[in-house]
Amino acid sequence: MFAIEHSWVLLLLPLMLLPFISSVQSDLNYSSLALLPTDRLSQVFEVLLKLLAAIFITAIILGISGLHRPAKAVERIGRGAQTVILFDSSTSMDTPYSGNSKGGAASRVANWGTYESKGQVARNLLGKFVEQRQQDLFAIFAFSRNPIPIMPLNNNQEVIQAAIKAGTYERGLGTTNLGAGLIKALTFFEDKPFKGSRIIMLVSDGAAKLVRPVKEEITNLLKRHRVTLYWLYLRDKESLGFNAKIDKELAKDIAPEQAVNQYFSELDTPYRAFSADDPQALKDAIAEVNKLQKLPIRYEETIPKQDLSNYCYALALALLFLLTVAKLSEIRSWH
Template sequence: MSPWNWSDLHLRDPWWLTAWLVVGYLGLRALRRRPGAAVFYSEVSLLRLLPRTAAQRVGRLLPWLRVLALALVVLALSRPRAGQEEFRIRRQGIAILMCLDRSGSMETPMSLGDTQMTRLDAVRHAFRLFVTGGGPLGGRPDDLLGLVTFTGYAEARCPLTLDHHALLELLDGVQVARRPPGLGGPLRPASPSGLTAGGGGELPEASIPSDPYWAEERLTAIGDAIVAAVDRLKDAPAKSRVIILFSDGEQTAGVVTPAEAAQAAKNLGIRIYTIGIEPNQATLREIAEITGGRAFTAADPQALQDVYREIDQLEKNPTEGRLYTQYRELYGYALWPAVGLIVLELVLSSTRFRTLP
């Protein structure tokens, strides 16, 4: 705490100072009090003519040491202290869950100035700035953040947490779905019915992978991902709950449709902000409209950062300003000298200035 000054000083219980009247009365009694005779002589008038020694003069001050000590004890009881006012801002965090598409198309390259990066790298970079702050982004230090990734199925990567460092480490470990080696010829995006994305005939037999896990990895289950995110947000101890959904494709798999999942989120008061690559992703727009969120398009890394900046502005933390006063107790400055004076008076009256009983 910074040094205090006399202008900050005040008494917590000033009514204790009325006891100084009692202390003053005791002091006057000590001043007027004459000690009784310890040894009787027939004539003591001649003794009064003798000069007083320094020890005798000091000895008469001993009762005043006790009076001064009592005065300091009374001052300590009045609780002198110095106060400094401080204005603090209290923030209440919100709960944000990131839903990230990790299908193979997320390896598509994007350019940020002279730097080449994949779509997944661009999302990582923008989300890191959103969480930790940088440039126009202030960061989200008070928010509960979590992560769900999805392809043909949803996978919870990180529960809601304030440990943002751990969250970002898990995000760095997310990889796009890649075809395992030895599965045959070139693969084209497939719909759940087994037809090509363009609506043509069936896929050539050589293009159909023999690994069912890889077949699921190639698909996109947006609805299931939203359900997984809602399940983790529904009991979050926050007034505001948000899902940020990033996908560069349409729904091609899953048990729950995106509209059904969005309606479930709306019923629980959860908003969804969607981020797509193409401007005509109708599914993402519908999800945002149902939940009262917004749909964004980010065709390059800079646009993606701009989207996160806009979401950062939309989802402000509730703040509350309070004025606090921090006190430094000063009663010790009176109490310890009082103890010292009492000890000194007892020692002197029992040794050098001891009187006959």
């Protein structure tokens, strides 16, 4: 409930006994003590003043020691979605993005770092998306040869943005295991209570092949965990995209994303692709998530540490004021 920042300061606490040992009241010269009547009221008053002084000392020491309520997590209910962002971290995401007009992209073998890659474009776009979804919870996963869990659901914008940005400093990793990545992200919802609309936001160029058992598992998991699948699709400079009309057999080899898109479209669970080519894509994606927000969402929020030293100082100030008034009204002389 309460906690102390600098517990060693509490070693000063015995000082509160000082008022009972010593006195600040001035002595009066009087001819004989025996002549004075015992005054119950003033005796009570004296004890009271000592007590107030002791509380004053205690309050001020507690203030200095940094009395506070520690941070704690509380459950809140809002309107938002639970989104797992799933980044494709394969090397194919390093190639220049089709919608890019900067010079580097034009050269055939561009030097990484001299142009904006698909991965970088995607992460910038995602950063903006997350920024506009303050109430949503985001988890972050990535995949290359294996799935890479990065952070669980949270709504700390700073760390989510830090994870999105982290992938823009270096090249991608290697092979693309889209299936394993999706399965890992989907099983993340396992055993978690359904607390709001669930979304997997796949960020990929789709240069991957899914075999039948993997497809079946993905289909089942999407259904079981009631997940909506969004695909933020990044088109390669040379890639044909979803809609180019080519022979199906040929597409298997030169446009694997068509097969992946086809598979997703045939799912019973909700699916939508957003092409990053389209300047509307970001707005579309946000509008789409807005529509899903009909369900109230439960989420954990961390209430930051609450400083209580102010209250300590306020109490001390009030007491000191009283003590000073008492001191001022003290009788200094009978004459």
